[in-house]
Amino acid sequence: MTQMSAQTKIRVQEADFDISAEVAALRADNPKVGAVACFVGTVRDLNEGSAIETMELEHYPGMTEKSLEAIAEQARERWRGSDVLIVHRVGKLKPLDQIVLVATTAMHRAEAFESCAFVMDYLKTQAPFWKKEKTEAGERWVDAREADDAALSRWSKT
Template identity: 60%
Template structure:
């Protein structure tokens, strides 16, 4: 039986290049035959936000600090859920609608813990990781503000 704190593989990457979800999940699972479930979330760039069409979105971050923040989020998830491996890949730089932004994935012997850990990671990533988004719209550039719904999603894990 897997217990919390039994993470066998943790992969965190911040990169400009796109990622292949299938290849990433294979890397996450490789050599861990106890895995019975993989839960993954892929976030993409929308073409519309707050009533305006989005031409491009640029993501900025603090190199080193961002990776450390993501590694900490995985470590906290490892302490709360029975997961065997976890991965976060987050893109930075200019992106256009339909581009992939983020992959969060977790594995476990059973689906519930994988689903919960993946959702936890995304909720914390949206509020704790030092990323900044700037959208280019027909009216010019604008920085994307934090959403109250992201704070509410994170808060439910703190009770």
């Protein structure tokens, strides 16, 4: 586990995670937490009209963690006092498997929601992960989506 500070926790791992335990650990011993926002991404069974048998996530160890740390720190700079947790899985996953957990804390709900959305938008576009799907027609790499770039662009305006 990479830990930048008491308020930023980053992990890239093959093993699944327990959302409840992760959130409890994030907010433990912090009486200033008034809100926790969470996002859990899962493997869908269908993408671009094809049934997904498995999805494999690849990354560059070291580089990936540094990228995630930078994203979390940007969120903490924008929303002072917020805590950030990112747990991202790699390896071979099946439909319904959890891929990613982003949890953020803040004193109030608006800041928690905003910081969580910010982290996810940056993760989808800036983090060095590569997805390969196995379908009935064979394997294919998943390209970035324009919708993800559009979601990211909203943060440059604020």
